[in-house]
Amino acid sequence: MRQLRALVQRFLGLFGSRHGDADFAAELESHIALDTEAGVRNGLTPEEARRQALVRLGGAERTRQAHRERRTLPWVEALWRDVAYGFRTLGKNRGATAIAILSIGLGIGANATIFSMVSRFVLRPAPVGDPTTLLALHTVHEGDQCCNNFTTPLYRDVASQARSFAGVAAYNELVPASISGSGEPERVFGQAVTANFFSVLQLPMVVGRGFVGGEESAPEIVLGAALWRRRFNSDPNIAGKTIRLSGRLLTVVGVASPAFHGVDQILNTEFWVPIGNEALPAPALADQNSRNFHWLAAVARLNPGVTRQQAAAELDTLAHRLAQAYPETNKGVSFVFEQAGSLPPREKGPALLFLTALSVVVLLVLSIAGANVANLLFAQAASRQRDMAVRLALGATRARLRRQMLIESVLLGLGGGAVGVLLSFWSTHALSILRLPAPVPLDLSVRVDWRVLLYSFALSALSGLLLGLAPAWAASRPRLANALKGEDALASRGHRISLRNFLVVVQIAMSVVLLCVTGLFLRSLQSAANIDIGFQSHNLLLMSVDPGVHGYTADRTVEFLNQLQQRAAVLPGVQSAVVTDVAPLNGGHRSDGFQAVGATGNDKSNDSTELYMVTPGYFETIGTPRIAGSDFGSETAAGPSVAVVNQAFVQSIFGDENPIGQRVSGGGVTYRIIGVVGNIKSRTLGEDIRPVLYRSLKQTVASNPSFLGYTLIVHTSGNTAAVAESVRRQIHALDPAMAIYNEETMEEHVRTAYFLPRLAAMLFGTFGLIGLVLAGVGLYGVMSYSVSRRTREIGIRMALGAQAGTVERLVVRQGMVLTLIAIALGWPAAWMLAKMASSFLYGIQPHDALTFALVPPFLAVIALMACYVPARRAASIEPMQALRTE
Amino acid sequence: MGDKTDVWQGTLSLMVLRTLETIGPQHGYGLARRIEQTSGDLLQLNYGTLYPALLKLEQEGFIRSRWGTSENNRKAKFYELTKAGQRRLKKAAAEWNQTTAILARFLEPAEEA
Numbered sequence: 001m002r003q004l005r006a007l008v009q010r011f012l013g014l015f016g017s018r019h020g021d022a023d024f025a026a027e028l029e030s031h032i033a034l035d036t037e038a039g040v041r042n043g044l045t046p047e048e049a050r051r052q053a054l055v056r057l058g059g060a061e062r063t064r065q066a067h068r069e070r071r072t073l074p075w076v077e078a079l080w081r082d083v084a085y086g087f088r089t090l091g092k093n094r095g096a097t098a099i100a101i102l103s104i105g106l107g108i109g110a111n112a113t114i115f116s117m118v119s120r121f122v123l124r125p126a127p128v129g130d131p132t133t134l135l136a137l138h139t140v141h142e143g144d145q146c147c148n149n150f151t152t153p154l155y156r157d158v159a160s161q162a163r164s165f166a167g168v169a170a171y172n173e174l175v176p177a178s179i180s181g182s183g184e185p186e187r188v189f190g191q192a193v194t195a196n197f198f199s200v201l202q203l204p205m206v207v208g209r210g211f212v213g214g215e216e217s218a219p220e221i222v223l224g225a226a227l228w229r230r231r232f233n234s235d236p237n238i239a240g241k242t243i244r245l246s247g248r249l250l251t252v253v254g255v256a257s258p259a260f261h262g263v264d265q266i267l268n269t270e271f272w273v274p275i276g277n278e279a280l281p282a283p284a285l286a287d288q289n290s291r292n293f294h295w296l297a298a299v300a301r302l303n304p305g306v307t308r309q310q311a312a313a314e315l316d317t318l319a320h321r322l323a324q325a326y327p328e329t330n331k332g333v334s335f336v337f338e339q340a341g342s343l344p345p346r347e348k349g350p351a352l353l354f355l356t357a358l359s360v361v362v363l364l365v366l367s368i369a370g371a372n373v374a375n376l377l378f379a380q381a382a383s384r385q386r387d388m389a390v391r392l393a394l395g396a397t398r399a400r401l402r403r404q405m406l407i408e409s410v411l412l413g414l415g416g417g418a419v420g421v422l423l424s425f426w427s428t429h430a431l432s433i434l435r436l437p438a439p440v441p442l443d444l445s446v447r448v449d450w451r452v453l454l455y456s457f458a459l460s461a462l463s464g465l466l467l468g469l470a471p472a473w474a475a476s477r478p479r480l481a482n483a484l485k486g487e488d489a490l491a492s493r494g495h496r497i498s499l500r501n502f503l504v505v506v507q508i509a510m511s512v513v514l515l516c517v518t519g520l521f522l523r524s525l526q527s528a529a530n531i532d533i534g535f536q537s538h539n540l541l542l543m544s545v546d547p548g549v550h551g552y553t554a555d556r557t558v559e560f561l562n563q564l565q566q567r568a569a570v571l572p573g574v575q576s577a578v579v580t581d582v583a584p585l586n587g588g589h590r591s592d593g594f595q596a597v598g599a600t601g602n603d604k605s606n607d608s609t610e611l612y613m614v615t616p617g618y619f620e621t622i623g624t625p626r627i628a629g630s631d632f633g634s635e636t637a638a639g640p641s642v643a644v645v646n647q648a649f650v651q652s653i654f655g656d657e658n659p660i661g662q663r664v665s666g667g668g669v670t671y672r673i674i675g676v677v678g679n680i681k682s683r684t685l686g687e688d689i690r691p692v693l694y695r696s697l698k699q700t701v702a703s704n705p706s707f708l709g710y711t712l713i714v715h716t717s718g719n720t721a722a723v724a725e726s727v728r729r730q731i732h733a734l735d736p737a738m739a740i741y742n743e744e745t746m747e748e749h750v751r752t753a754y755f756l757p758r759l760a761a762m763l764f765g766t767f768g769l770i771g772l773v774l775a776g777v778g779l780y781g782v783m784s785y786s787v788s789r790r791t792r793e794i795g796i797r798m799a800l801g802a803q804a805g806t807v808e809r810l811v812v813r814q815g816m817v818l819t820l821i822a823i824a825l826g827w828p829a830a831w832m833l834a835k836m837a838s839s840f841l842y843g844i845q846p847h848d849a850l851t852f853a854l855v856p857p858f859l860a861v862i863a864l865m866a867c868y869v870p871a872r873r874a875a876s877i878e879p880m881q882a883l884r885t886e
Numbered sequence: 887m888g889d890k891t892d893v894w895q896g897t898l899s900l901m902v903l904r905t906l907e908t909i910g911p912q913h914g915y916g917l918a919r920r921i922e923q924t925s926g927d928l929l930q931l932n933y934g935t936l937y938p939a940l941l942k943l944e945q946e947g948f949i950r951s952r953w954g955t956s957e958n959n960r961k962a963k964f965y966e967l968t969k970a971g972q973r974r975l976k977k978a979a980a981e982w983n984q985t986t987a988i989l990a991r992f993l994e995p996a997e998e999a
Contacts, residue, residue: 009945030960031915031933034915034956038919056932057934059934063933063934066938070942070945071941
C-alpha cells in the first residue's frame with residue numbers, strides 16, 4: 001500500500017519536476033548555510049566551514065541527483081524524452097512519415113475490419129446474463145453431420161430430468177406476424193418461447209419484465225427494443241397496454257434490452273410471445289406433441305458449480321435412457337451443446353474457413369505494408385548514421401540508440417493504427433449495409449467494438465516494434481570511422497543491403513499471392529455474372545403479403561390472392577401478374593424427397609426437390625421456357641394434384657422417359673406431372689442445378705401453407721415505380737390492414753443473390769489493390785535509395801564512358817532481378833493457397849489458367865514502372881557533380 | 887573495528903523516525919547532527935544520503951514537511967512525524983528489538999565461553 005502511494009507520488013513528481021528542483025535547491029542551500037554557520041561558530045573561516053559542509057554532504061550535485069531520482073521515476077522520464085525526440089524526428093521527415101503511417105494504416109485498417117467480423121461472429125458472447133453458463137442444446141443423430149432441433153416431448157424430458165441445469169427453455173426460432181402500431185401494418189419476425197425463457201436467459205429488460213411461470217399460453221408479448229422504438233415511439237409506459245399482433249390482442253409485459261434479438265445473434269427477431277399462444281401460426285397440436293416433430297430450439301442454464309463436462313456426461317446418460325424408452329425415435333440420438341450465442345453449428349465450419357482465409361489475406365497485406373515501412377526506416381537509418389555515430393562517440397550506449405529507434409517505429413505503428421481504426425469505422429459501416437440473400441431477417445452488422453480496438457492497438461504496437469527491430473539494430477552499429485567521415489557506414493561488406501533486398505523480395509512475393517487470389521475472385525465475379533439463372537429479371541416487380549398472419553383461412557387466402565392477381569393484371573402498364581410463394585434465388589426454401597409412384601427403394605427417386613407454388617402464366621411472366629406438356633389452369637382446388645417439373649427433376653427420376661402423365665409422390669402428396677420447364681437456380685447462384693417441382697397455388701395453400709407468405713410478381717412494360725404504387729393501392733383496397741413486405745424489383749432481388757461473389761471480390765479486390773500499391777511503392781523506395789547510394793559509382797562509370805542507356809539498364813536490371821526472384825517464390829505459394837479459396841469460387845477452377853498466367857507479367861510491368869523512375873534519375877547524373885558529392 | 891561505522895542499510899529511516907519522535911519537528915541538518923550525537927559520534931553519516939531517505943518517508947506518508955524558520959532565523963524545511971509514521975515507528979522498533987534480542991542470544995554464550 002505504502003509502496004503504491006510512493007509510486008503515485010513519484011509519478012506525480014514527473015509533472016512538477018522544475019518546481020521540485022527549485023524546492024530542493026533551496027533546502028540544500030539552507031542545509032549548507034546551517035552547517036557553515038556551525039563551522040564558523042567553532043572557529044573556522046567561512047570558506048573552510050563551507051568546504052567542510054560540502055564534504056560532509058558528499059557533494060551538492062550528487063545529492064541533488066540522488067534526490068531527483070528518488071523524487072520521480074527516472075525511466076519514465078527517459079522514455080518520455082525519447083518519445084518527444086521521436087516525434088520531432090518523425091516531424092522532420094514529413095513525407096516519409098506520412099507514407100509509413102498510411103501504409104501501416106491500410107494494413108491495420110484491413111485487419112481491424114476483418115477482426116471486427118471475427119469479434120462479432122466468433123468472440124462476442126450473447127447479450128444475456130452470465131453468457132458463459134448458458135448453453136444451446138441440440139440433438140444429433142448417429143452418423144449425421146450435425147444437429148437437429150428438439151421435439152416437445154424430448155424437451156420436456158430434458159427439462160424435467162437433467163439435474164445439471166438450473167433451467168431449460170425452448171423456443172421456436174422464427175414466427176412471422178403482422179404488427180399494428182403507428183403507421184401501416186408491418187410484417188415482423190419473432191419467437192415463440194416457453195414461459196421460463198427470460199428467467200433462464202437472465203435477460204436485462206428496458207421496460208417491464210419477461211414472462212413468468214404459468215404464462216405458457218397467456219395473451220402477452222415482449223417487444224424487442226428496435227420494434228418498440230420504431231412502432232411505439234419508445235413509449236416508456238407501454239407495459240400493460242394492449243397491441244394487435246396478427247389480428248390478436250396481446251398485452252405488452254416488457255421490452256428486451258437493445259442488444260438482444262434472439263439467442264443466436266444472427267437471426268434478427270423482434271418480439272417474443274408465450275409458446276402456447278393462439279396468435280401463432282403454430283403447427284397442429286398433434287404435431288407439436290409428436291416425438292417426430294423437431295421444431296424447438298433449446299437453451300439451458302448450468303447450475304452453479306456444475307462443469308460442462310459433468311453436464312455432457314449427464315446428457316449422455318439421459319440420451320441412453322431415452323433411446324431405451326423410445327427406441328423408434330430416440331435410438332442413436334445424442335445431445336451436443338455449445339455456449340449460447342456461438343455461430344450455429346451448421347454454419348460454423350464454412351464461416352470459420354471464410355474468416356480464416358480473410359485473416360490470412362489481411363495479415364499478408366499488413367506484412368507487405370510492414371516490409372515497406374521497414375525499408376523506409378532503413379533508408380532513414382542510413383541517412384542518420386553520422387548522427388548516430390556522433391552520439392555513440394559522445395558516450396550514448398547502443399541499447400539507448402536502439403531504444404530510440406524502436407520508439408520511433410512504435411510511434412509510426414501506433415499512428416498507423418489510429419489511421420487504420422478510422423478506416424475500419426468506414427469499412428465496417430460499408431459492410432453492414434450489404435444485404436444477405438435470405439428470406440428471413442438476419443442481423444449481420446459489424447461494428448468496431450472494444451475487442452477490435454484492443455486488437456488493433458496490440459497489432460499496431462507489435463508491428464511497429466517488429467518492423468523497427470532490424471533497422472534499429474543496423475543503425476545502432478554504424479562503423480564509427482566510416483560514419484564520422486561521412487561515408488556509408490551501413491553498407492560495409494554488403495550485408496545490410498541484402499537485408500533490404502530480402503525485404504523487398506518478400507514484399508513482392510506476397511503481392512503475387514495476393515494478386516492471384518484477387519484475380520481468382522474477380523474472375524469468379526465475372527463468371528457469376530454469366531451464370532444462366534434460368535429466368536429473366538427485367539421489368540419484374542415483386543411484392544409480398546402474408547394473409548395467414550392476418551388471420552385469413554386457406555380459402556380466404558386463395559380468394560385474396562386470386563383477386564389481387566386479377567386486379568394487378570389489368571392495371572395500366574402491367575403486362576401480366578402472377579402469384580408464387582417465394583421467388584427463386586431465395587437462399588433456401590422448401591424441399592422434399594420425391595419418387596415415382598410404384599417405384600421402390602432408391603430406384604426412380606431423388607433426395608431433395610425444391611418446391612414452389614405458382615399460378616397460371618408464371619413461366620411466361622418470369623421467362624422460364626416451357627418445354628413440354630401444358631401449364632396450370634385447368635385444375636380445381638379439390639381435384640387431383642398436378643405438378644410442373646423442371647428438366648433436372650425429370651433427369652433425376654425418369655432419365656430419358658417421357659414424364660408427362662406420370663405420377664410422383666413427395667411430402668405425403670401424389671402429383672400428376674402435366675408439364676416440363678427449363679432449369680433455374682433455386683437457392684444460390686453457385687449451386688448445381690437442383691430438381692424443382694411447381695405446384696398449383698390453389699391446390700396447395702390449404703394443405704401446406706407457405707411459411708414465408710406469398711409474392712405477387714408483376715411484369716411491367718416500363719415504369720416500375722409507378723406500377724408499384726398502384727399495386728399497393730390495390731392491396732390496401734382489398735384489406736387496409738394488410739402488411740406489404742419485400743417490395744423490390746427482380747433485378748434488385750437477383751443482385752442480392754450476388755452477395756457472396758460480390759463481397760469476396762470487393763474485399764479481395766481492395767486488399768489486392770492495396771498490396772499492389774504498397775509493393776510498387778516499396779520497390780520504388782528501394783531502387784531510389786540504391787541509386788542515391790551509388791551516385792558516386794554511377795558517376796565514375798559515366799566518366800569512364802558509360803552511356804545513359806547502359807546506366808538505366810543497370811538499375812532496371814537490379815530491380816527486375818529482385819522482381820523475378822519474388823515471382824518465382826510467390827507464384828507456387830499462390831498456387832498452393834488457391835485451393836483454400838475453391839469453395840468460394842463460382843464457375844472457375846482454383847487454378848484458373850488466365851489468372852495465374854496474367855498475374856506475373858502484370859506485376860512485372862508494375863515493377864518495371866517502379867524501377868524506371870529511379871533509373872532515369874541515375875542516367876541523368878552529371879559525372880563531375882557526382883564525383884564531388886560525399 | 888574502526889572508530890566509526892557506516893549506517894546500516896534500512897536503519898536510517900528508523901533512526902529518522904525515532905529522532906523526530908523524540909525532538910519534534912526538525913530540519914534536515916538538525917536531524918543529521920542529532921543522529922550523529924545520539925550515536926555518540928560513532929556513526930559516520932553522509933549527510934547527502936539523508937535527503938533521499940527523507941523524501942522516501944514523505945512519499946510513503948510517514949512524515950510531512952513544510953518550510954519554517956530555524957532557531958537562528960534561517961529559512962529551512964522542517965520535517966515532522968505523521969500518525970502513520972508513529973504507528974510505523976512503534977512497529978519497526980518492536981521488530982528491531984526482537985531481532986537484536988534473538989541475535990544477542992546467539993552471540994552471548996560464545997563470548998562467555
